[in-house]
Each structure stands twice: as structure tokens, then as C-alpha cells.
Amino acid sequence: MTQQQFNDGLLEFIDSSVTPFQAVTTMVDALVAAGFNRLDEGDSWQLERGRGYYITRNDSSIIAFRYGNKSELVHGVRMVGAHTDSPCLRVKPNPDLRKHGYLQLGVEVYGGALLNPWFDRDLSLAGRASLTNSEGRLISVMVDFKRAIAVIPSLAIHLDRDANSKRTVNKQTDIPPVLALIEEDDDLNFDGILSQQVELDNPGVKVGKILDWELSFYDTQPAAITGLKQQFVSAARLDNLLSCYTGLQSLLGAGEEVTSLLVCNDHEEVGSNSAAGAQGPMLKHLLQRLFPKPEDFARVIERSMMISADNAHAIHPNYSDKHDGNHGPKINAGPVIKINTNQRYATNSETAALYRHLSDQVGVPVQSFVVRSDMGCGSTIGPITATELGVRTMDIGVPTFGMHSIREMGGVEDAFGLSRVCKAFFDTENLPWC
Structure with a gap:
């Protein structure tokens, strides 16, 4: 090789x-x-x-x-x-957050993540889900949305003039990713989103009930050879x-x-x-x-x-x-x-x-x-x-x-x-x- x-x-x-x-x-x-x-x-x-x-x-x-x-x-x-x-961001067990017309997900920091680079990235979601299928059998399946479904927007510097010298990241309040705009009567929730993706990723599986998951957000930008002389691996x-x-x-x-x-x-x-x-x-x-x-x-x-x-x-x-x-x-x-x-x-x-x-x-x-x-x-x-x-x-x-x-x-x-x-x-x- x-x-x-x-x-x-x-x-x-x-x-x-x-x-x-x-x-x-x-x-x-x-x-x-x-x-x-x-x-x-x-x-x-x-x-x-x-x-x-x-x-x-x-x-x-x-x-x-x-x-x-x-x-x-x-x-x-x-x-x-x-x-x-x-290190990454893992979805919490009860993740649905609905604030000011946005659907967000609560996340927990896994490991010693360097958090600032997670802002303003195109994020997808993957991992394992456990569920009952249409026959009532308990199974675990792999899930990967693959496409960009979320972002953690930065606060504009106009609203935080000290951002380049003093900004810190609060792990509870600053990093829930934004998934969608929703109306007040919109019943969109994470269980439904995940159930649909499970069935897309696993043909033949019909979700009865989502029971639990271990899901992590990840950056959708592909790994690449980079640098003026193509000397680096970035990923x-x-x-x-x-x-x-x-x-x-x-x-x-x-x-x-x-x-x-x-x-x-x-x-x-x-x-x-x-x-x-x-x-x-x-x-x-x-x-x-x-x-x-x-x-x-x-x-x-x-x-x-x-x-x-x-x-x-x-x-x-x-x-x-x-x-x-x-x-x-x-x-x-x-x-x-x-x-x-x-x-x-x-x-x-x-x-x-x-x-x-x-x-x-x-x-x-x-x-x-x-x-x-x-x-x-x-x-x-x-x-x-x-x-x-x-x-x-x-x-x-x-x-x-x-x-x-x-x-x-x-x-x-x-x-x-x-x-x-x-x-x-x-x-x-x-x-x-x-």
C-alpha cells in the first residue's frame, strides 16, 4: 500500500x-x-x-x-x-426545547471537548437507538442522518463586544443546536424525527416505540488533504x-x-x-x-x-x-x-x-x-x-x-x-x- x-x-x-x-x-x-x-x-x-x-x-x-x-x-x-x-455533543434523554419559535435539542458534553469550534458548523446526528419494532420485539439499530440538520449559531459580536477577549461557553445554555422553525401548534418532536430516520436507515424496520438512544452530533464537512503543498490531513x-x-x-x-x-x-x-x-x-x-x-x-x-x-x-x-x-x-x-x-x-x-x-x-x-x-x-x-x-x-x-x-x-x-x-x-x- x-x-x-x-x-x-x-x-x-x-x-x-x-x-x-x-x-x-x-x-x-x-x-x-x-x-x-x-x-x-x-x-x-x-x-x-x-x-x-x-x-x-x-x-x-x-x-x-x-x-x-x-x-x-x-x-x-x-x-x-x-x-x-x-469528544462531542450527546443528545439528552428528554431533549426537546422550544424557545421563541425554534426547535432545539438539549445536549450534554461528552469528554473534554474544545467547544468554541462547534459554533456555526453544519451538524448532523448519528449513533445507536433502542426501540420496539411493530412486532413488539426489542432491538437496537444504527442511525445516521448524514445531512446537515442543525447548527449552533454564534452570538453576533454586536451583542457581545468582548467576544474576542472574554467570551466563555456555558455548557447548559449556550450550545443547544437549532434544528427548525416551528409554529406554536406544531407537534414536531425528537421522538418522531428519530423514528422516521430509523426507518429510513433500516429498511424493513417499523418503529413501535423509541425507548432510548446514544446519539452524537458531528460536523458534516468531509475529511480532506489540505495545505498549499497538500501536506496535512484535516478532519x-x-x-x-x-x-x-x-x-x-x-x-x-x-x-x-x-x-x-x-x-x-x-x-x-x-x-x-x-x-x-x-x-x-x-x-x-x-x-x-x-x-x-x-x-x-x-x-x-x-x-x-x-x-x-x-x-x-x-x-x-x-x-x-x-x-x-x-x-x-x-x-x-x-x-x-x-x-x-x-x-x-x-x-x-x-x-x-x-x-x-x-x-x-x-x-x-x-x-x-x-x-x-x-x-x-x-x-x-x-x-x-x-x-x-x-x-x-x-x-x-x-x-x-x-x-x-x-x-x-x-x-x-x-x-x-x-x-x-x-x-x-x-x-x-x-x-x-x-
Whole structure:
């Protein structure tokens, strides 16, 4: 695969993966097309060496793996982890707001969203809805309006002269999106709007009663290659769909000798504390089923490694003082090893050295990021996975601008480079500690 082919696929993947539910659906489609087989966590499993398998949980988290021909007791498991969720605006359970002739929806902020960029964007809505159908059966379905159905209008500067210096965003009152103009006797409501869309998106489904939903607004502007020299990738949800796609392509290209695994968890942006999150037992349960004897499990973990892939902060030319002077990653200068001595990242010298060695072998540059000593540091699924499993782990990320904005920006070279290193990692039969 060329860099251009990789990036074309990345743009398509991001545009189709507008929520974690759609992201998992998109990954499942790619896995099935590559011959991977679905496993149900409630069934007994009969696995064959050399084949690919996957499980999903909550429709929003996924683990896919190639069950290698060589013994994991000797060679361990190669793991790459990412997350499917991004900061966004979620529709509340009783969302209908009718004010001054406008229909609006109440929303809740999911994760640490950068809110100002959400204003004046063409927004659509997608996710999962649960309902009874015309036969009274309880089902859950995917929903995606796809078209622009809402906007959060800014307050004109004429009415807020301090907007450019002092404006703040009230999460309760300032961000309900506007959907329509309505008359006083108009009975238009969200239940009816959603019921109609469910039936449009799911032919053959007749809605009896909408019972609940997990729906997120998203920007309808497509992902794009941008810049005067076409050097940048601009898109929503680069954090962290970029890593999901990178891990997926690496897994699809991996060989069949060593067991290789991709885990993409939901709920990272809100702490990972869920059955489908990295703090939950999903990955551990799968590995325990592959290696049910406690001694075998411990031996496999000792010979394994996890690469936690989540975007890094590129040094911003307008705010360079926000970085440590010696650790300001640049876009298109290579993936970034993320290091924090207080274990906000799971990287240690041993795992970082292996990554640097693999990068040298495939000719991909590498950078380092350490947060300023006087600033707080974010975290990833890396330390959580290391704690839950006891597996050697490192944190890596592609440098980006605008993290947690409605539209983020990275480089055309970095994700492709990371995919090459991850594929080399998947294909490495003997780690130094094996």
C-alpha cells in the first residue's frame, strides 16, 4: 500500500466512522472482507491457527486478532490499542426545547471537548437507538442522518463586544443546536424525527416505540488533504480514529506466524471506566479464554507487548511556549514516543528502545514528547492496560494540532509511518525478552 492509498483510506474511514458505533461497524466490514470470523463472547470457541477473529462489545468496542501458528508461550502476543470515541455533543434523554419559535435539542458534553469550534458548523446526528419494532420485539439499530440538520449559531459580536477577549461557553445554555422553525401548534418532536430516520436507515424496520438512544452530533464537512503543498490531513475525530485505522491496516497486513491483536476501546475520553472501556475486562477476558491456565496466561503476558496508539501534541508555531524546548514534535517528522515519569504514559526505556529499533529497521523517523514540567499531562489506555494485564506497554502518537476540536489537523506522512512500524511489530517473532 502506498502512502496516498493509505491516506485515501483514512479519509474514507473517518467520514464513515462518525460515532464509535459506526466506527466499529466500519472496522467489522473491513475485517470480514479480509476473511476474519466473528466470535460471540457467549459461545464456546473453536479456533484454528492462522485464521483471523474478532469480537465486539456494546457495538462500540472491538478486538480483532490473527491467531498465529507459533506458540504464544514462546513468542507472546503483539498488541496495538486505540480508542473509538472522541469528544462531542450527546443528545439528552428528554431533549426537546422550544424557545421563541425554534426547535432545539438539549445536549450534554461528552469528554473534554474544545467547544468554541462547534459554533456555526453544519451538524448532523448519528449513533445507536433502542426501540420496539411493530412486532413488539426489542432491538437496537444504527442511525445516521448524514445531512446537515442543525447548527449552533454564534452570538453576533454586536451583542457581545468582548467576544474576542472574554467570551466563555456555558455548557447548559449556550450550545443547544437549532434544528427548525416551528409554529406554536406544531407537534414536531425528537421522538418522531428519530423514528422516521430509523426507518429510513433500516429498511424493513417499523418503529413501535423509541425507548432510548446514544446519539452524537458531528460536523458534516468531509475529511480532506489540505495545505498549499497538500501536506496535512484535516478532519474530525483524528483523535483517535487515526490510530484505529492505523492499527487496523497494520493487522490486516500482518503475517500468520505470531499472534497479533488490535483492541479499540470506547469511553477513553471519559476515563475508560465501563464494560467496553480499557478499564473494563474485555481484553483480559479474551486473553484468558485463549490461555485459560493461570500459569500459561502469566507466561504469555511476560512475553507480550502492547503499543498504545493515541495522538500527540505537535508544537504549535503560535504557542510554542506550551512545549518543553527539547520535546516539541513536528508534523510529518515521524510518530512520537510519549513519556511521563509519573506514569501518565506507560512507556519505559525497554519498550521505547524496541520501538526505536523497529523504526530504524523500516526507515521511519521517530520523535519524543514530554510535557512541560509545570503543566499537567493527559493520559491514554496505555497505563490502564499495563495495570490491568501487567503487560509491557508503550505510548505512541501521531503529532496533531487542535486536539479535541471539532476539526483536527495532522500530517500525511506520520500515520502511514506508524502503520509500517506497527506491521513490523506484528511480524517480529522474537521480542528481546522472549
